[in-house]
Amino acid sequence: MDKVGGAQKHVEALAIGLKQDGHEVTIVTGLYEASLWHLEEEQISVISIPALQRAIHVTKDLQALWQLRTVIKNLQPDILAAHSSKAGAIGRIVGGYLRIPTVFTAHSWSFTDGVPPKKQFIYRHLEKAVQPLTTKIITVSEYDRKLALAKRIAPTHKMMTIHNGIELLTENNQIERNRHEGPLIVMVARFEVPKRQDLLLEALSELTDIPWQLHFIGDGSLRPLLEKYVAEHNLMGRVQFLGNRMDITTLLAKSQLFVLLSDWEGLPISIIEAMRAGLPVIATNVGGVNELIVDGEHGFLIERNEKSLLKTRLRQLLSDEVLRAKMGNNSERHFLRYFTFSPMYQKTLFVYEQAFAKKR
Structure with missing residues (x-):
């Protein structure tokens, strides 16, 4: 979260909504630039793991995996919500190891049409590998849900489309x-x-x-x-x-x-x-x-x-x-x-509750 993007805005908005709803929220990210976000004023904890980077890098990825495991083990959350392909994969491995219900939000599959073929191949197989560790998958579009089904990434019952939504203007x-x-x-x-x-x-x-x-x-x-x-x-x-x-x-x-x-x-x-x-x-x-x-x-x-x-x-x-x-x-x-925020938030919270209920 050292740069502004759609997935990052989505995470911030969800975190603020959950915090205001009385939930305890911690964001774990790679590099972090506090001035780009409103998380401090909302008193939302942010933990930065610089080894967690966008590009695949075996040494740093293993470091990020170990550091994230330590963080999550200390936090003992009821739900682990993972976002983006790289952090999503590492998060789900940690969630699976620690037996924490894990919900992955696919903001766009890294094997989608237009992505270079080599990258498509790597991420398609990575997604298939971590799918058993995933309790629920949220896709932000029907296109992405259907693509995942076509590529046999996950079964239908694990996936749900929830369109992105944002707050109304005051x-x-x-x-x-x-x-x-x-x-x-x-x-x-x-x-x-x-x-x-x-x-x-x-x-x-x-x-x-x-x-x-x-x-x-x-x-x-x-x-x-x-x-x-x-x-x-x-x-x-x-x-x-x-x-x-x-x-x-x-x-x-x-x-x-x-x-x-x-x-x-x-x-x-x-x-x-x-x-x-x-x-x-x-x-x-x-x-x-x-x-x-x-x-x-x-x-x-x-x-x-x-x-x-x-x-x-x-x-x-x-x-x-x-x-x-x-x-x-x-x-x-x-x-x-x-495409307003409230319906998206309520649907997302429902998926989190489903995931938690499944563990119980």
């Missing part, structure tokens, strides 16, 4: 949408694989005949390369890199269009945040994205690397204020009906 968050020299596009994503800020920049660099401004929110190792691209294509006056921000709700409220281009996804919280803000969305049709966005109703879906259609859809929305308003209103209503 009156204090209602912000007048700003006027700009041109429509303001925003993309919220870390500058890492599988996000494709490069594809958006390439498309927009060929649309300089119409007004637009672009804000990138997020950080990561690929950012310097894209900053160089912006400089080389004389886009400095149109593109801003804002880094990691705590005021994403405000920034979205000041925007006119949200874009998320990824090679693979689960059910992106960033899109749900954009829908809550009443923004039309252009996104790649991967993972569970089409469970959020209906093409032509809340925005537009495009296939991976489909730059020609991306340019067409960008021009269409950037040039038509009425269409942006219509799709944005549709997005907000869709969010209010299906």
